[in-house]
Amino acid sequence: MPPPDERGQQPRRRRMLARPAVCPCEAIAPAPLLASLLSLAADAAGLQGDALPAVRGAAREAVRIADLLHAFLHAVRGAASGGDARPLPDEAVLGFSELHVALQKLRLLLADCARKGARLWVLMNAEMAASELRVVMGSVATAVDTLPEGVVAASAEARELAGLVSAHAWRAAARLRPDPEDDRAARGVRSVLARFAGGVMPDAEDARHVLDRVGAATWSGCAEEGAFLEAELLERLETGGEDDNDLVLIGGLMAFLVYCRVVLFDRIDDADKAEAAAVARPPARCAAWINPEALQCPITLELMTDPVTVATGQTYDRASIKKWIKSGCRTCPITGERLRSAELVPNVAARGIIEQLLLSRGVPLQEPSSKHRCAVDKTLAPFGAAAAGGVRLAVAFLIARLSRGTPKQQKKASYEARKLSKRNVFYRACLVEADAVPWLLHLLSSGDASVQDNAVAGLLNLSKHPAGRRALVESGGLGLIVDAVNVAARVEARQNAAAVLFYLSSNPEYCEEISRIPEAIPTLVHLARDGAYRGRKNALVSLYGLLQCTDAHGRAVSAxxxxxxxxxxxxxxxxxxxxxxxxxxxxxxxxxxxxxxxxxxxxxxxxxxxxxxxxxxxxxxxxxxxxxxxxxxxxxxxxxxxxxxxxxxxxxxxxxxxxxxxxxxxxxxxxxxxxxxxxxxxxxxxxxxxxxxARAPAGGDHxxxxx
The missing domain is CATH 1.25.10.10 (Leucine-rich Repeat Variant)
Incomplete structure (x- = not known):
């Protein structure tokens, strides 16, 4: 996790294929600069070949040059520290500094090419990635050529390696290009997007070829790629000044991955593996020295995902403590001390322990999404015809599975609907237009607790959309939601059902209908009294919404x-x-x-x-x-x-x-x-x-x- 800036805020995520670099200070001595160069070269040379599914030819050539460069720098340091060692000349600082900047950029570019989840994006920008690598290789060659003779000729080995680095780097600067297979896969993606734009289902083999090329040939691989693109989209929408062409491409690629995830795969492989691992591994085997209760946020009593420390030394989840401070409370919730500063410092140690705990249970630690929520409203319209067509085709397939699929297919479809409706307003609108709400209501009666849980969560997400609320009421779903608050198999489902009532109560007409259901208010009162924290919270806000109806006051008092x-x-x-x-x-x-x-x-x-x-x-x-x-x-x-x-x-x-x-x-x-x-x-x-x-004696003083 990157360190906070001077205001205690998390810095913006570096944009893919961007190459920020810091030039070493002029007063730095050659020896520590050489040590830093060795570390950078080792990082770049340590990249495994199988970690480069996109731009692999150009990236592998850059890795080989980084390996040669590491050997050269190692030889220079060995000659400078040997028995008849001569100190590195001060004039070496200029050449080393140029090499240091080039290696920083090379390390970032190679890390981007190998980044899991971003491989499809790199594939579609393969020409730009190869161009950036050519520029960096030219910088490496130039920096090595300008090193003083006293450095290059430090030893016979150093002289030979310097020549190899220069020759290979210059050749790479002239020849590095995207692989022909990358070009073929990128054309396949564009062909699929063109079919999406015309509302035509693409050839499954074209899509599978692309997924194989970028190493995302599983459901979880598609989900990982989609999560990166969603974060990239929301980040750009939040920061503003985004390139419309980039947004259209990102939206189209997201639709491509959604379609592949929904249509091409019959099972959710990572969920199956996690479930199997949970069955096979007894809870006692999870790191015995970790106390999960100590990792809960004191405000929400839920496991922290982004732990931060306030001025009093107490640790909270970032989203919870920010909400606490924003509400006007400037005291520490635990100690009661007044917070001298609103600075939030990431607790890296706690985050590492939480990640270890979750990984021991087969659950990945998700990045906090609260910083992207303000950008969600900007997803109301699709980013291009391809994005719209691809999502609509995937949703139509989902509805067919929800309505006519086998129980196993319905289970996967309910999960897909839940995932699709989470953070994209256009996706919600597509699900509502395709009549997902009645089928999700039907699944509330499922005997499978996970299907029921997915259905409630999906309805909660769709109830955030005005058309979703209308569809839920018109489908006769109010009574079913009230029943879910009371009798759903899982606690999370009951809590989410209560939250659905909150969103519905924003409409006075729906509020009246809910309050007339005999079990509605007593059920929420029961949850507020006996539920867990989140259930109580949802019940309270739902009751507050229902009490805008005058008739509901008496029912609440009676309950x-x-x-x-x-x-x-x-x-x-x-x-x-x-x-x-x-x-x-x-x-x-x-x-x-x-x-x-x-x-x-x-x-x-x-x-x-x-x-x-x-x-x-x-x-x-x-x-x-x-x-x-x-x-x-x-x-x-x-x-x-x-x-x-x-x-x-x-x-x-x-x-x-x-x-x-x-x-x-x-x-x-x-x-x-x-x-x-x-x-x-x-x-x-x-x-x-x-x-x-009046009864006081005369002259009394009052x-x-x-x-």
């Missing part, structure tokens, strides 16, 4: 929502710290919405312990949104609870300081609520004190403080 939310607020301090108070914030927001109606306010006010905790929460929270919800909730209790609640609030010592602080530094809405509540509490006590003042 015990207030008690479930009170449990989240009155739980143990250790649990609250582990969850980063995230669920508590959601609970207060939900209680505020429930208390908008008199019945809900009375249910909340019935527990003096809960009211006391709400006041404490208002004083403790650093989040402006949490304070606004807290003030709104207490104001609703005062409005609907009458004198009894106002009397209780007036007796709580922490309330007035919290309200005054909110009036001084809160949002306009929070200030309005806090000011109203302060005035109401004062009016209540003024009314109580008025009769006593003072009422009003703010």
């Amino acid at each position: 015990g929502a207030v008690g479930a939310l009170a449990g989240l607020l009155l739980g143990s301090p250790a649990a609250a710290a582990a969850e980063g108070d995230d669920l508590a914030l959601d609970a207060v927001a939900l209680l505020a919405r429930i208390a908008e109606q008199p019945a809900g306010a009375r249910a909340v006010a019935a527990s003096s312990e809960l009211v006391t905790r709400l006041v404490d929460f208002l004083g403790e929270s650093a989040s402006r949104s949490a304070n606004e919800h807290g003030a709104s909730l207490l104001a609703s209790l005062g409005r609907h609870g009458g004198d009894r609640v106002l009397a209780l609030l007036g007796k709580l010592p922490g309330l007035m300081p919290a309200l005054y602080a909110l009036i001084a530094d809160g949002t306009p809405q929070a200030v309005k609520k806090a000011r109203w509540l302060v005035n109401e509490i004062h009016r209540h006590y003024e009314k109580r004190q008025a009769p006593a003042a 003072c009422v403080i009003r703010v």
Whole structure:
């Protein structure tokens, strides 16, 4: 993982076939510069031939030259450190520096040509890759030719090797070209893309030839290549200033890989291998010294994928702690200390341990995708006719398998639908248009837990699309989703089903329909009370959406929502710290919405312990949104609870300081609520004190403080 920049942010990923290089400083001594050159040459020469499926002829020639160069540099160092050694001349620094820059570029180019997952992209840019290698070979030859005689003639071996490096490098600079097979495979890809653009299914043998050429002749190989292209596409969309031609090519190649993955392969080989490994290997054999619980993010309680350390020394998952800080909380969730800086430092050691743990279980560590989410909306339209045609052909094949396939084919198709719908808006639209939603709903009743899980996850992704939500409701899927929240075989499926209800509740009409299902609100309340962290979170946000319907308030109160939310607020301090108070914030927001109606306010006010905790929460929270919800909730209790609640609030010592602080530094809405509540509490006590003042003896001194 690359180090963070000075602002604590991860630098942008280097674009493929780009050749950034750093020139050594002018004051560097020849000896350390030579040591660095030896390391660079060894890296370039150490590349295995079978790791170069694309541009292999040119890349292998460059590797041989790097090997010769390594031998030459080794001979120079040996002559400089022998018995009759002569120190390297200072004038060698200029030639070594030029060679150092050239070797940096060569190492990057060779690494790109050998990079697993990027081989199809290199194949389609084979001419550019070969051209870059020619330029670098010319730089190597020039740098060796300009080395001082004292370096080249350090020994007979050094002199001979220098001549070989120069001759081979100059010849490579003139002759390196892409292999004829590369050209044939690239033409095959363009032929397939042309067929996609015309809506015609390509010849399977053409596609298989390309996959064989780049070493991606399996489902997992296609998936790996597709993951690289997706990351490349989203990176370019996020940074802006992208080349439209490159985007069209990337989109077309992604569609090519999707088509190959869906149509050409009957099984998902990496998933089968992982499942077989899990069965064959007992859990106890996974690195005994690793404690998986210690690698969970304290906020989400899920295994970290991108661990970072904050200023207090505590480690969190990057996405979770960024969300925490963005919400206005500038304290460490575990220690409670104020964060002096928002800098996030990657915890490389923790990431290495997590990767080792996952690999021991046969699961690859996925790169975090949160940095690409802002670019997903830009995938609404396809990048070219080939991208559109290829995906539509693959989706049509998927629907046929979902509707008429064998159970094994349906299992693979459900997984493909889940994967396709994850991070590309156009892919979601294609699935919805092809009527994937009814078939995924049908698979909710599958006896295979993995099929059911894939169907729910696919529906969750499609529910993020307006047309997907409409298709789900029109297909009669609301009741099926509610049932899945309650009875799905896997915890993940129940959690995802709850999230589907959240997206559906964004539409007032759908919200009304969901709230009228008798089991809907009680099921979500049960999940909020007894589920795991993610299940609780999804249940809370779904309930919040449903409570925009007035009729839903009474159902939520009857289902015990207030008690479930009170449990989240009155739980143990250790649990609250582990969850980063995230669920508590959601609970207060939900209680505020429930208390908008008199019945809900009375249910909340019935527990003096809960009211006391709400006041404490208002004083403790650093989040402006949490304070606004807290003030709104207490104001609703005062409005609907009458004198009894106002009397209780007036007796709580922490309330007035919290309200005054909110009036001084809160949002306009929070200030309005806090000011109203302060005035109401004062009016209540003024009314109580008025009769006593009337009965006081003449001349009695009585003072009422009003703010």
